[in-house]
Amino acid sequence: xxxxxxxxxxxxxxxxxxxxxxxxxxxxxxxxxxxxxxxxxxxxxxxxxxxxxxxxxxxxxxxxxxxxxxxxxxxxxxxxxxxxxxxxxxxxxxxxxxxxxxxxxxxxxxxxxxxxxxxxxxxxxxxxxxxxxxxxxxxxxxxxxxxxxxxxxxxxxxxxxxxxxxxxxxxxxxxxxxxxxxxxxxxxxxxxxxxxxxxxxxxxxxxxxxxxxxxxxxxxxxxxxxxxxxxxxxxxxxxxxxxxxxxxxxxxxxxxxxxx
Amino acid sequence: xxxxxxxxxxxxxxxxxxxxxxxxxxxxxxxxxxxxxxxxxxxxxxxxxxxxxxxxxxxxxxxxxxxxxxxxxxxxxxxxxxxxxxxxxxxxxxxxxxxxxxxxxxxxxxxxxxxxxxxxxxxxxxxxxxxxxxxxxxxxxxxxxxxxxxxxxxxxxxxxxxxxxxxxxxxxxxxxxxxxxxxxxxxxxxxxxxxxxxxxxxxxxxxxxxxxxxxxxxxxxxxxxxxxxxxxxxxxxxxxxxxxxxxxxxxxxxxxxxxxxxxxxxxxxxxxxxxxxxxxxxxxxxxxxxxxxxxxxxxxxxxxxxxxxxxxxxxxxxxxxxxxxxxxxxxxxxxxxxxxxxxxxxxxxxxxxxxxxxxxxxxxxxxxxxxxxxxxxxxx
Numbered sequence: 001x002x003x004x005x006x007x008x009x010x011x012x013x014x015x016x017x018x019x020x021x022x023x024x025x026x027x028x029x030x031x032x033x034x035x036x037x038x039x040x041x042x043x044x045x046x047x048x049x050x051x052x053x054x055x056x057x058x059x060x061x062x063x064x065x066x067x068x069x070x071x072x073x074x075x076x077x078x079x080x081x082x083x084x085x086x087x088x089x090x091x092x093x094x095x096x097x098x099x100x101x102x103x104x105x106x107x108x109x110x111x112x113x114x115x116x117x118x119x120x121x122x123x124x125x126x127x128x129x130x131x132x133x134x135x136x137x138x139x140x141x142x143x144x145x146x147x148x149x150x151x152x153x154x155x156x157x158x159x160x161x162x163x164x165x166x167x168x169x170x171x172x173x174x175x176x177x178x179x180x181x182x183x184x185x186x187x188x189x190x191x192x193x194x195x196x197x198x199x200x201x202x203x204x205x206x207x208x209x210x211x212x213x214x215x216x217x218x219x220x221x222x223x224x225x226x227x228x229x230x231x232x233x234x235x236x237x238x239x240x241x242x243x244x245x246x247x248x249x250x251x252x253x254x255x256x257x258x259x260x
Numbered sequence: 261x262x263x264x265x266x267x268x269x270x271x272x273x274x275x276x277x278x279x280x281x282x283x284x285x286x287x288x289x290x291x292x293x294x295x296x297x298x299x300x301x302x303x304x305x306x307x308x309x310x311x312x313x314x315x316x317x318x319x320x321x322x323x324x325x326x327x328x329x330x331x332x333x334x335x336x337x338x339x340x341x342x343x344x345x346x347x348x349x350x351x352x353x354x355x356x357x358x359x360x361x362x363x364x365x366x367x368x369x370x371x372x373x374x375x376x377x378x379x380x381x382x383x384x385x386x387x388x389x390x391x392x393x394x395x396x397x398x399x400x401x402x403x404x405x406x407x408x409x410x411x412x413x414x415x416x417x418x419x420x421x422x423x424x425x426x427x428x429x430x431x432x433x434x435x436x437x438x439x440x441x442x443x444x445x446x447x448x449x450x451x452x453x454x455x456x457x458x459x460x461x462x463x464x465x466x467x468x469x470x471x472x473x474x475x476x477x478x479x480x481x482x483x484x485x486x487x488x489x490x491x492x493x494x495x496x497x498x499x500x501x502x503x504x505x506x507x508x509x510x511x512x513x514x515x516x517x518x519x520x521x522x523x524x525x526x527x528x529x530x531x532x533x534x535x536x537x538x539x540x541x542x543x544x545x546x547x548x549x550x551x552x553x554x555x556x557x558x559x560x561x562x563x564x565x566x567x568x569x570x571x572x573x574x575x576x577x578x579x580x581x582x583x584x585x586x587x588x589x590x591x592x593x594x595x596x597x598x599x600x601x602x603x604x605x606x607x608x609x610x611x612x613x614x615x616x617x618x619x620x621x622x623x624x625x626x627x628x629x630x631x632x633x634x635x636x637x638x639x640x
Contacts, residue, residue: 135550138543174550174551176550178402
């Protein structure tokens, strides 16, 4: 199903948005890698929902306003954007940095949201359990460490990115450093406020995630008021890529439960 | 020409084969490879070499700051500067430099430099740097804000040195209710500020600004690149409406002098290779964390590295041919310096006379020969 590429504007900032499907609104917040391609997982969601996949400010083709300097700025920007666009009754899905963003949004204002799916979110840490250092890894190492099944990595590494794709990757990397370099991948205050996310939540984590430690999953479940945890076996940091069909089924089942 | 004898204080007993098994000699090199008994001796010998430079007639002796690496044992260069003050009388002491963005309160840097300036009765040259990419990994400082933090810390330090305190400082990264330096610097208005750099155009534009006119030292680059950065500085100065003076242009370079070219290469070739291949070895991701330079500078760097084939080992012959290192007879070394002087009119030579695994004995011979056979020709 082809996604429609559009633009949205708030606070003078224009961002790219891909949308597909019909039904209840699902907003997917991407991780550090941005949205380099439309995924089979997105198709699966678009079969049943109206799926919105924006590129955050500073990523891909979206604007990069200098005043967004932190995750809290980004979260407040999204609240403005969602209000101005009139989105409501949203099912929110976040992956990695996008999961961190989802939590930062919801602790501030959850009034337009119905549920949350967290796919290996960043944002909180278990003391003494460090994240993988994807800022120090070389390009091949970084791709390999995203996946459990190295066939996924092999396919990506076999491609030669275009000049334009290289530029986007560099741009995304700058923004990711701005938002997540220090403290690395978390906000020390976020954990204190997760109880405010009074929404049905599904937390999904790969048991072989080399970036966000699987040990974090239990802490999310403990701090969120209404969270169910699904560990995915033989899976790295991108459960929705590596086990797209399985994760889509979990999300369907979870969202059916939310609607009833 | 102003002559600086500069030292990195490398940890020479490093097991190079063992070190080569790790990602880099920086950040992740296990510190079990450091032996304190040998390390303590290294400090003593390296300090001796710097102290000896005063006797030989150098104008200044120089140290610098690097963290979590065998490349240099001076995470706190001011401690070494303090020791040097006690053991020297008239030579200037250049700290090239302190990495401003890495600290959370730059006042401490202003205070330490002011202390050193008092302790030495005005012999201090204050170098300001951003720290190299690896230091953003080792310190956790966000590289995205490196330039902003550098400029803001600089402004704070200069104001702390020159404006009557107490006053408040309101920046985006540093915000302080009380800035009130005790002691104030000994020199008026403050110690000279030098800017060592690997040559980003942003830094050149900033250093050459008529408000600052800071000497700009190009470090460890090929002769062509050094000349290009000096030219850029000159060009910038002209755009600002003035002519850059020789003492605004510096060149930091590994130098080794022996009786003949052959002998110099035989004695120092391996050592200069270890400097670049072993002690400076860092991956692109360590050297260029995102935001450390502008996106366009980073793209240039990526393309340049790709053109060079990336990751290849440097050879002494290659380093000599490109003019990155001056290694040879007094005549050869002098010719290299004079060639650059003719090309750019630079006026500060920062000579790295010990580098890599170069022994104490060879370092001493190198210094003696440089002082006897090269230095006299650079005076006047």
